[in-house]
Each structure stands twice: as C-alpha cells, then as structure tokens.
Amino acid sequence: MRVGIVGTGKMGGEVEATAAARGHAVVWRLGSKENSGGSGLTAERLSSADVVFEFTTPAAAVQNLLALAARGSRVVCGTTGWSKDLPGVMEAFRRGGGALVHAANFSVGVRHFFELATRAARLYAPAGYAAYLVEEHHAGKRDAPSGTARSIATIYEMEAGRPLPVTSVRAGTIPGTHRLVFESPEDEVEILHRARSRGGFAKGAVWAAERIAGRAGVYEFGELLKEAEALLEGR
Ligand SMILES: NC(=O)c1ccc[n+]([C@@H]2O[C@H](COP(=O)([O-])OP(=O)(O)OC[C@H]3O[C@@H](n4cnc5c(N)ncnc54)[C@H](OP(=O)(O)O)[C@@H]3O)[C@@H](O)[C@H]2O)c1
Numbered sequence: 001m002r003v004g005i006v007g008t009g010k011m012g013g014e015v016e017a018t019a020a021a022r023g024h025a026v027v028w029r030l031g032s033k034e035n036s037g038g039s040g041l042t043a044e045r046l047s048s049a050d051v052v053f054e055f056t057t058p059a060a061a062v063q064n065l066l067a068l069a070a071r072g073s074r075v076v077c078g079t080t081g082w083s084k085d086l087p088g089v090m091e092a093f094r095r096g097g098g099a100l101v102h103a104a105n106f107s108v109g110v111r112h113f114f115e116l117a118t119r120a121a122r123l124y125a126p127a128g129y130a131a132y133l134v135e136e137h138h139a140g141k142r143d144a145p146s147g148t149a150r151s152i153a154t155i156y157e158m159e160a161g162r163p164l165p166v167t168s169v170r171a172g173t174i175p176g177t178h179r180l181v182f183e184s185p186e187d188e189v190e191i192l193h194r195a196r197s198r199g200g201f202a203k204g205a206v207w208a209a210e211r212i213a214g215r216a217g218v219y220e221f222g223e224l225l226k227e228a229e230a231l232l233e234g235r
Pocket residue numbers: 006007008009010011012030031032033035036037038055056057058060064077078079080081103104105106107140141142201
C-alpha cells in the first residue's frame with residue numbers, strides 16, 4: 001500500500017517504521033506546520049496514498065478527518081480526545097464514500113483487556129467489590145482520562161450500573177498503563193495492561209489499514225478484530 005501520515009510525532013514515527021517493515025511505501029508525511037486547519041490535505045497529495053494514518057492532537061484531528069472524508073480517503077485514526085465529534089465525522093465519511101477505522105487504542109492486548117473487564121465487572125460488582133481504575137501515561141499526553149480509560153469506565157458502568165472512579169497520572173515517558181482493581185475487605189484483584197512500547201499500537205493500526213483496503217464505511221477497531229476472529233473460527 002502507498003501510505004500517507006498526518007502527524008509526525010511519536011506515533012507517526014512508530015507507524016512509519018511499522019508500515020515500512022511490512023513492505024508498505026510511505027509516500028508522504030505531514031506535520032503541523034504544513035497542515036494548518038487541514039490545509040495540507042490537498043487532492044493531489046491524497047490521490048497518491050491508498051491509506052492515510054492520522055495521529056495528531058484532539059484539536060487538529062476533527063478538521064483533518066473532515067478534510068479526508070470530503071476527499072473520499074481511507075483513513076486509520078488513532079488520535080484520542082475527540083469522541084464527542086464522532087457522529088459528525090462518521091456522517092462525513094459516509095457522504096464522501098471513503099473509509100475510516102478509529103480507536104482510542106490499537107493494541108490487541110488492550111482489546112482482550114476489555115473482554116476481561118466485562119467479565120470481571122459481571123463477577124465482582126454483584127459480589128460487593130468496589131472498583132477503580134488507575135491509568136498512567138507520559139507527561140506529554142494531552143487528554144485525561146485516556147480514551148482507553150473512558151472505554152473501560154463505560155464497560156464497567158454498563159455491567160455494574162454505577163460509575164468507575166478513574167485516576168490519571170501524567171509523568172515521564174510511560175507509553176501507557178491501565179490497572180483495573182476490584183477490592184473487598186478480604187482481598188484485591190487486579191487486571192493490568194502495561195504497554196512496553198508504542199509498537200503494539202502501530203502494529204494494530206497498520207493491520208487495520210490492511211483490512212480496509214478496497215472497502216468503504218466507518219469501523220471501530222474492535223469490529224475489525226471480531227470480523228477477523230469469526231473468519232478464523234469459520235463462523
Ligand atoms: N489509538 C492508539 O492506539 C494510540 C496510541 C498512542 C497514542 N495515541 C494518540 O495519538 C495521538 C498522537 O500521539 P503521539 O504520542 O504521537 O503525540 P505527539 O508525539 O505529541 O505527536 C502529535 C503530532 O501531531 C502533530 N500535529 C498537530 N496538529 C497537526 C496538524 N494539523 N497536522 C499535522 N500534524 C499535526 C504535532 O506537530 P507539532 O509538534 O508540530 O505540533 C505532533 O508532531 C494522541 O491523541 C494520543 O493520545 C493513540
């Protein structure tokens with residue numbers, strides 16, 4: 001695939017390395033200077049890429065996504081902190097005929113964490129355990145709580161019928177840690193996901209880009225994973 005990258009920060013760099021390692025050609029990358037308000041997403045630039053990765057900031061993502069949608073691009077967006085604008089972005093992609101895969105977390109390990117959190121909430125909440133989540137990220141992360149923490153909190157609330165207290169830590173260079181704890185007077189149970197690097201996020205994002213080749217529509221990463229699991233199981 002010919003790949004374009006919007007956002008030349010930590011994740012943009014990681015995606016570039018992962019895409020190249022899988023044999024894809026990175027044909028352009030756009031930083032904030034060349035792309036104020038999405039102005040760098042020209043028809044000419046977009047026609048030279050089969051897929052565009054968007055890893056920028058909550059403030060920039062929506063403008064970029066609307067510009068990409070209007071040009072009918074295929075996009076993998078991992079930027080977090082813009083979920084309130086998701087309905088408008090989805091509508092724009094449907095109108096433009098392109099494709100979007102979005103996720104607050106492209107790590108397969110975190111996806112399985114979501115399944116464990118669902119099951120754990122079903123078991124421990126009715127048994128009287130109190131629950132909380134602590135998430136830790138590097139000092140430069142702009143949104144808090146993380147998109148992943150919000151997803152886990154939503155899962156918990158749906159299963160347990162009450163909100164999940166969430167604490168965010170921003171320090172140093174932590175790639176991303178989520179610790180869901182259930183506690184009673186007698187014992188404590190923890191589910192922990194600790195990203196060792198950004199490699200897992202980039203791998204998932206590149207895999208998602210490969211899955212949407214030739215397709216239109218809007219997908220959350222988990223839907224694509226479920227689709228692939230069903231294929232493997234012959235369902
Ligand atoms: N979904 C996942 O699996 C996952 C995993 C990790 C991180 N994330 C999210 O991905 C996003 C990026 O993370 P990161 O660690 O790469 O952050 P980062 O290192 O701060 O990089 C963000 C980059 O976006 C650039 N940017 C800002 N506005 C832009 C625009 N209009 N056009 C092009 N580039 C623009 C910034 O450029 P300047 O420096 O010039 O401003 C910066 O280089 C964050 O929202 C983070 O939460 C998602």
